[in-house]
Structures are given as structure tokens and as C-alpha cells.
Amino acid sequence: MGLSETFSMMKEFFSSYIAYYAEIKKQDKWIRQFAEKKGFRINPHWMFYTNLKIWITESQQAFGKRYCPCFEPSGSEKLNGKLLCPCQFVETEVEERGTCHCVLFGRGDLTEEDFKQAENRLMKEYRVALNFSDGVLDTRGMVKDKLRNLPIPDSLHQVKRALGLVDKHLTVVVESEAEASNLKKLASFRNLSYQHQENGDGGFAVTLTKP
Ligand code: SF4
Numbered sequence: 001m002g003l004s005e006t007f008s009m010m011k012e013f014f015s016s017y018i019a020y021y022a023e024i025k026k027q028d029k030w031i032r033q034f035a036e037k038k039g040f041r042i043n044p045h046w047m048f049y050t051n052l053k054i055w056i057t058e059s060q061q062a063f064g065k066r067y068c069p070c071f072e073p074s075g076s077e078k079l080n081g082k083l084l085c086p087c088q089f090v091e092t093e094v095e096e097r098g099t100c101h102c103v104l105f106g107r108g109d110l111t112e113e114d115f116k117q118a119e120n121r122l123m124k125e126y127r128v129a130l131n132f133s134d135g136v137l138d139t140r141g142m143v144k145d146k147l148r149n150l151p152i153p154d155s156l157h158q159v160k161r162a163l164g165l166v167d168k169h170l171t172v173v174v175e176s177e178a179e180a181s182n183l184k185k186l187a188s189f190r191n192l193s194y195q196h197q198e199n200g201d202g203g204f205a206v207t208l209t210k211p
Contacts, residue, residue, distance in 0.1 A: 008164030013047075016054045023060075027053040031104070034086050040094060040105040044112050048119055052104050056085055062189040063182070070102040070122075071148060072156040075178035079148065089147050101145065126153045130162055137162040138173040140203060155179045156186060163208070172206045173199055180204040 055069030139155035187194035
């Protein structure tokens with residue numbers, strides 16, 4: 001990740017933190033209650049934890065529900081029901097690898113260092129090189145999570161990164177109609193204009209334009 005991308009991410013983090021301050025407090029309440037009930041430890045790192053709460057809040061505002069901060073809603077309502085945070089995979093993942101996928105919750109005995117290592121694993125999965133060139137981001141072809149059969153990183157996370165790299169227009173190629181529809185909701189939520197067309201190879205090309 002280059003310096004300009006890091007700067008743009010930090011800028012976005014602090015402006016979202018200010019904008020969602022009240023919502024972040026609300027997220028904190030149910031997260032603590034759930035962790036206490038299950039005997040989990042919450043991620044102890046302020047910035048990482050706050051970022052997850054920002055993403056959960058954005059998901060709630062864009063899609064109307066509290067979806068997992070790491071996976072956008074899919075085309076399957078059945079799977080989407082399982083993605084609501086705390087998701088139906090949390091216990092399996094905490095048991096199998098110590099933390100949930102997004103490293104929000106971990107086993108009660110995990111140390112700060114254990115959380116750090118889990119965060120590094122997640123960052124490595126999400127900070128992949130983007131397939132981005134001349135203002136076009138092709139989000140397809142990412143590896144799939146084995147429990148959810150959803151891409152890592154999903155197209156929304158890729159788009160959020162790529163938006164920081166363009167001045168005005170970003171064209172995004174996605175695999176499914178559900179992903180195009182999610183981008184439409186993101187566009188409305190972030191005050192971007194949205195256009196989409198079938199790509200000819202089974203995918204969809206979405207153009208997002210900044211005001
Ligand atoms: S993986 Fe963690 S953060 Fe994501 S929905 Fe499940 S419990 Fe929530």
C-alpha cells in the first residue's frame with residue numbers, strides 16, 4: 001500500500017469516526033454484552049476495534065442491517081441472514097482459530113499479541129494488490145472464504161480503497177448483480193453518481209462518479 005493510499009485511509013477513518021461517534025457508542029454496547037455472554041474477549045486495539053465499528057455502522061446505514069464488516073451481503077437471503085453480526089460463524093471460528101474472521105471477537109484467554117497476529121493475518125488477506133489500471137478496477141477472481149464461499153476481499157472493500165485513488169470516475173467490474181446492487185447502495189450512501197451496464201462476459205461494469 002502506497003503513501004497516498006495510507007493517507008487517504010487515515011483521512012477517511014477520522015472523518016468517519018467523527019461522523020459516526022454516537023453510532024459507534026451504540027455498537028460498543030451490544031458488542032460488550034455479546035462478548036460477556038459468550039466469554040469472548042473483544043479486540044483490545046482501539047483503532048482496529050473502532051474501524052470495525054465504523055464498518056458495521058456503514059453497513060447498517062447502506063444496507064439497513066448490521067452485516068459483517070468484512071463481507072458484503074450476497075445474492076442469497078439465506079446466507080445474508082447468517083452474515084449479520086455477530087454472525088453464525090463466530091463460535092466455529094473462535095474455536096478453530098482463536099478469533100472470528102474480522103478479529104472483532106477472540107477467545108477469552110487471548111493476549112494482545114495474539115490479537116495482533118490475527119490482525120496481521122487479516123490485513124494480509126485484505127491488502128492484496130488491486131487489479132486496478134486506468135481508472136478501472138476489476139474486483140473478480142479473489143479467493144473465497146471456505147465457510148461463507150464469499151470473496152476475500154469483497155468488491156466493496158476493494159472499491160473503498162480504489163475510490164481514494166481516483167479524482168472523479170471509477171469504473172468497477174463485478175461478477176454478480178448483487179455486487180452491482182451493493183455498489184448502488186454505497187453510491188447513494190456516499191453521494192456518488194452510479195451507472196451500470198452488463199459487461200458482455202457475464203459480469204457488470206459500474207461507473208461511480210464523485211460529485
Ligand atoms: S466475523 Fe466477527 S465481525 Fe464478522 S460478523 Fe462474524 S462476529 Fe461479526
